[in-house]
Amino acid sequence: MQVKEIRKKKVQPIDCRHFIDGEYIDSLNLKTFENINPATEEVLGKVAEGGKAEIDLAVKAAKKALKGPWKKFTTKQRSDVLRRIGDGIMKRKEELAALEALDTGKPFELALEMDITRSAYNFYFFADFLTSMGGESYQQDEVALHYSIRRPVGVVGMINPWNLPLLLLTWKLAPCLAAGNTAVMKPAEWSPMTATVLAEICKEAGVPDGVVNLVHGFGADSAGSALTEHPDVDAITFTGETKTGSAIMKAAAPTLKKLSYELGGKNPNIIFADSDLDEVIETTLKSSFMNQGEVCLCGSRIYVESTVYESFIEKFVAKTKELQTGDPFHPATKVGAVISKEHYERVLSYIDIAVEEGGTILTGGARPEELEKGYFISPTIVVGLDRTARCVREEIFGPVVTVLPFETEEEVVEQANDTHYGLGATIWTNDLRRAHRVAREIEAGIIWINTWYLRDLRTPFGGMKQSGIGREGGMHSFDFYSELSNVTVKL
Numbered sequence: 001m002q003v004k005e006i007r008k009k010k011v012q013p014i015d016c017r018h019f020i021d022g023e024y025i026d027s028l029n030l031k032t033f034e035n036i037n038p039a040t041e042e043v044l045g046k047v048a049e050g051g052k053a054e055i056d057l058a059v060k061a062a063k064k065a066l067k068g069p070w071k072k073f074t075t076k077q078r079s080d081v082l083r084r085i086g087d088g089i090m091k092r093k094e095e096l097a098a099l100e101a102l103d104t105g106k107p108f109e110l111a112l113e114m115d116i117t118r119s120a121y122n123f124y125f126f127a128d129f130l131t132s133m134g135g136e137s138y139q140q141d142e143v144a145l146h147y148s149i150r151r152p153v154g155v156v157g158m159i160n161p162w163n164l165p166l167l168l169l170t171w172k173l174a175p176c177l178a179a180g181n182t183a184v185m186k187p188a189e190w191s192p193m194t195a196t197v198l199a200e201i202c203k204e205a206g207v208p209d210g211v212v213n214l215v216h217g218f219g220a221d222s223a224g225s226a227l228t229e230h231p232d233v234d235a236i237t238f239t240g241e242t243k244t245g246s247a248i249m250k251a252a253a254p255t256l257k258k259l260s261y262e263l264g265g266k267n268p269n270i271i272f273a274d275s276d277l278d279e280v281i282e283t284t285l286k287s288s289f290m291n292q293g294e295v296c297l298c299g300s301r302i303y304v305e306s307t308v309y310e311s312f313i314e315k316f317v318a319k320t321k322e323l324q325t326g327d328p329f330h331p332a333t334k335v336g337a338v339i340s341k342e343h344y345e346r347v348l349s350y351i352d353i354a355v356e357e358g359g360t361i362l363t364g365g366a367r368p369e370e371l372e373k374g375y376f377i378s379p380t381i382v383v384g385l386d387r388t389a390r391c392v393r394e395e396i397f398g399p400v401v402t403v404l405p406f407e408t409e410e411e412v413v414e415q416a417n418d419t420h421y422g423l424g425a426t427i428w429t430n431d432l433r434r435a436h437r438v439a440r441e442i443e444a445g446i447i448w449i450n451t452w453y454l455r456d457l458r459t460p461f462g463g464m465k466q467s468g469i470g471r472e473g474g475m476h477s478f479d480f481y482s483e484l485s486n487v488t489v490k491l
Helices: 002-010 052-065 075-091 093-104 108-132 165-178 193-204 223-229 242-255 277-293 306-321 341-356 409-417 432-441 475-481
Strands: 018-020 023-025 032-036 043-048 137-140 144-152 155-159 182-186 212-214 235-239 258-262 268-271 301-305 360-363 380-383 400-406 424-428 446-449 482-490
Touching: 018 052, 018 193, 052 155, 052 182, 052 212, 052 223, 075 093, 075 108, 075 165, 075 193, 093 108, 093 165, 093 193, 108 165, 155 165, 155 223, 165 182, 165 193, 165 235, 165 475, 182 223, 193 212, 223 242, 235 242, 235 475, 242 258, 268 277, 268 409, 277 306, 277 400, 277 424, 301 306, 301 409, 306 360, 306 380, 306 400, 341 360, 341 380, 341 400, 400 409, 409 432, 424 432, 432 446, 475 482
Parallel strands: 155 182, 155 235, 182 212, 235 258, 268 301, 268 424, 301 400, 380 400, 424 446
Antiparallel strands: 018 023, 018 212, 032 043, 137 144, 144 482, 360 380
């Protein structure tokens, strides 16, 4: 408890203002909205509510900055700036982790070790990658020499989700700056604090005014819509739900903006009988309930080969019951609060639906009895559902998983692919041939074998079907954040 109190005293919630052309400003009409702590249901502070006017100011600043000092930065200078941003994040690591825990309800320890550390690494990685990039060059006999050059795509609009606020924002901003672009960021209204601090860190790292801009506000018919529709925004990168992605695509169509989407997921976790169940369960606890299940890559559809189904269920339920749900700042907490009252009620409604459709709740299903307030839901395991049940097919985005038995490899592959999502999948087996065979059959953008959430930033990341458009990571990020020109020289 002493550690918890020390952490709470180290940081105070902040009021969030827009950051435009190198300065924090209020909304032009002084409009604000409240930022709520999901773990206590208390007001953390005020957030400036931006709209079309603030987006227009930010885009103008970003467009102007494209032709300013930033345009003349050498590759090394941009790399050095990125590294200083990473250093700035690490210097304020505990502060940022505490703000993230206050904003989202996630455990402080998780924010500290995953969200903030990986946010800094995003800048370190692209600082190094930028200086090691090469270009294409082809000699056409003695006729001509062809070579490629990259240039910034321009002003990039970034619409960020609330579940991993700083991690996913930096995952976009680092390659955006590495490629020489300028940015207008629109963080999720439910988790605005770390994005606000990031703007200050960027300025302190030497990012010229107007290169990084931030507008708080809501999505539809507000700041989000204004950003996607703005004629001077050249590209939009969005992480969030599929329905919103579709709306952004419509808004971006008139000006043919480049788009990069990472959307929803209902990811299968396939467990064959020959796998090590103890190892499987240790990782499956994370892939099911990490960040309260509010991760688009969570393996929320668990398929277990029938010969080990009962054994898996017994062990998985027992280990799930050991996960402590509660105060994000308590060091023993593994599952915090979900993001908001609205989302809390949505997740609970799916648990009710599961029961109505014939499912059985083996553990969880409600707020822990000892917690009188806060949007907490105990880790929930549902069995007995048909493959067509809504809780099996629809993204719940909370600490709720369904477990279904299967008999054959062909059956589980067919069920795993029976969805309009195609983001991630996990396969557990000690049969090497089967692992490769099933991986080729699964329709998903990223497939893990005997692991989960293991990433190398050089590799392509993105989804199939309604889980996204495009790929990011390493050179794939530069394919989005830059325009490629071919130069032909006659010899």
